[in-house]
Amino acid sequence: MFDSIRRGFGFLGQALDMARKDGDLLKPSVYGMGVGFVVSIIGAIPIIIAALLVGDTDFGNVALGVLGAILIFVQYAVAYIFSGMTAYLVYGYLTEGDARMEKAWEIVRRDWWDILSLAGASTLVKIVENFARGRRGRRNPLGEIIANIINTVWTTATYFILPAMVIEDLNLANAVKRATEIIRKNLLLVAVTEIGVSGVVGFIGGILGFIAVLIGVGIFFAFAATANQTESVWPFVIGGGLAVLVSGSLLAVITALSSYVTTAYHTCMFLWARTAEDAVAHGQSAQAVPAPAPLAAVLNPA
Template structure:
């Protein structure tokens, strides 16, 4: 137990150490941060365009309603009055606040566009995580600086069908967990269902981080990677738990420190009444934004590197007994990182 606990901590430190040794390992993490910005802006623009269309439709509906109302008042035709009431009634075609308006806002085209953006977003993140895995694996087995970005991308591209399958199964697992939450009852039984749903989400998230190295490193199918991840996970539950908690703690502490620096800088601006367009403010703001981006990229990298290190160690120790694993010698680069 204590050996597994220590192994988890060592793998976290090894991941951080490798990041300082070879800055190229952080490139996929940086690309992930910027791709997240890109897809978030894309979603915002999609929503904005839909709102603009709805506003245009509302304006046309108001204009048509005014004309129809004038005709009904001038001529008093019962048919015109009934038509006006039908159009402006609750959930009618011109009731933009009713279910009809909501259904038009969530049209099939809008839903398809959002699903497409989210799918490509997820696939891009997993692709870049796979590139990180390939680069770290090369670092661990061949030495620092041995990994090539183009080679890592080619390895991930060749495993794209398995990664897409991982995405589909991940979506199903999350949908099942959400369905369990939505259908839970009140009381103790409902709390139990909610707990089980949380367990499903957490364990599948951790399983995904182990499945991806098996897909990228060994080039296996999704189901083969799932079996491999299951074997590795069963023998390293404590190390995985320590890694998840440790990585989250480190990332949150570092991000908290960066945020406090930003708050302190903003406080200094307020106290000393420094204008926002002053050069020192622009330079300081730019440096702080860079720190946020680097911290986020580092947190993404550390998690990918940790599970890759764990995977490489587990491959070496897989054929050994529990007693022999204490003296298991990992590849020389990994041993150097763990030292």
């Protein structure tokens, strides 16, 4: 367990070092956060209106369900577009020494239908997952377990499906087969390193997120302290606005970094498995295949 976590920290350092050397690697994650936020705000408007107007009717429930599914689909589409770009940029950096944004955009445009089909599949999986959990107030413990398993399995699969799409130009069906094959052949390795990398990313992200919130709270109270002297509400307004702006910006950066590291890890795993398969096909040993430099810190820590 501790060895897995130590490996996770090793990969985190390697991934951040890659981003330091080539800033383009981080751009899709940052862009994705911004676009995703705007999409969520816009998509929430018709849902709120429908809830206020017809939320208590059968038609309203259907309308809310449809609008919610559409929003989930669009959110997945945005996330996969930019994650796919990140995967291809990592591939370009490791194979050519340069992550080129224009090439990543070109690949995403080429695979737009495949990416949308993946978003559609993930939307269906999310609907099944929510159905298994049950309605609010009627939570089913067994359903929760099943839903969590579905979420974990499918989320892990998508991390390998995307590289298969953008690197090997596969459609959804073939990319799912490819991802399943890679996970099946490297199940133990994927599971162990997944725990380490995901655990470290979540832990560091949680700590930094907590610090970001504390900074926001500190800014608010710093301005609020002046309200007693000025007897005005403006310190509260300005302090609250700055607190939300600063904390929100920091949280967005943290989320973007987490997304980048997670995508980079799975892309490296995909590339290593791909190279190992090619070596075996030529009569060589898979164990003799060197892992991509960032992944080497996870597989063979010093």
